[in-house]
Amino acid sequence: MLINKLSKSLRAGGGCGGNRIGLGKYVFKCPKCGYETQPEAGKFTCPRCGSLMEAILAELPKDIKLRYRRRLGVWSYSQLLPEPKNRVTLNEGGTPLIRISKGLFGKFEGLNPTGSFKDRGMAIGVSLAKAIGVSNIVVASTGNTAASASAYGARAGLRAIVLLPSGKVARGKLAQSIIHGASIMSIDGYFDDALTEAMNMFKAGKAYSLNSINAWRLEGQKSIAYEIYEDIKVPDNVIVPVGNAGNIYAIWKGFWELMQIGLIDKVPRMIGVQAEGASPLYETWRRGSSELIEVKEPKTVASAIRIGKPVNWLKALKAVNNSGGLLVTVNDNEIMIARGRLARRGIFVEPASASTYAAYIKLIRNSVISNDERTVLVLTGHGLKDPDSVK
């Protein structure tokens, strides 16, 4: 049998006292209906309207000094994170902010331990999984979340179950899940179908979900904003590729917290990029729809953002709207040209990450942003993960 040990806490619906596992400084707030409640480690939806809850720090420390330390990884920012007793880390984070051209910087997340930004959140999520005593973790994935869950699961002695859309995962990413010893299930269909299956396992109490429905994982990802702040304070624009839509929200939340603390006086414009063939959030934003406009069969060369039903769509729209930001689409040809241009400046990223540079080129051309402004591209994943996309 695939799953041999069910967690009692998950069977009980994830009800684990927040304080006991280091969540005491948080409240859960629904971004849709405003309902507030005590946070839990393993329950993420609003009991009133079913939306994904936001994890909000009830009180922000006033005298904080942000300083990344390699030895601590993402836990360098523990004052602003959950504080479980035992921390899992692979010394994630601390990625370089590389100057690309006048006013333009790339935050190279490909230099995380498994080659993508997912590691920042996985450190937090897997630590909490340990704290509540589960033995199985589960993710659906286009590849990077699986690679990260597999590595951090191995680090923590947990079994990682990864559900991958059949034939749609880049070779390097698949190799990572295999070598870290994950239980791999191949799902017919798209990432969105795999996520439905993974959520069924989570809801049945068979494994703890570490997809971005997990608010604690997103807490780790907000450290991207803290590190950008450490390097250059507040840029004018941050451009982020959008798939399941958690990361753009997490980065905005990081800056928003710094503003509440009083370290900065504005947040950057959050600019989300989607591929033309996989642009549910862009369409929802463009048409001002109050419901997500799903894409049934998403298509793009950028497999990491080939997602038709982003679960964090509401949170992502909040980030874009509250920052005066926008969404933009780029086509596959523009993505591959942009990737080549980055590579010829010495930076090798996977196609999804290159969509940010393609968007920058388009937005400069259309005078939406200027090179007198400071813009950060979040280069989410390393190019070595997807060697077959190099022709």
Ligand SMILES: Cc1ncc(COP(=O)(O)O)c(C=O)c1O
């Ligand atoms: C390399 C890469 N870039 C971007 C994304 C999109 O991030 P999000 O799903 O948080 O929108 C993903 C996967 O989610 C990814 O793996």
Ligand SMILES: N[C@@H](CCOP(=O)(O)O)C(=O)O
């Ligand atoms: N691109 C992602 C898709 C899953 O996103 P998640 O943030 O919900 O884990 C991946 O790498 O699998």
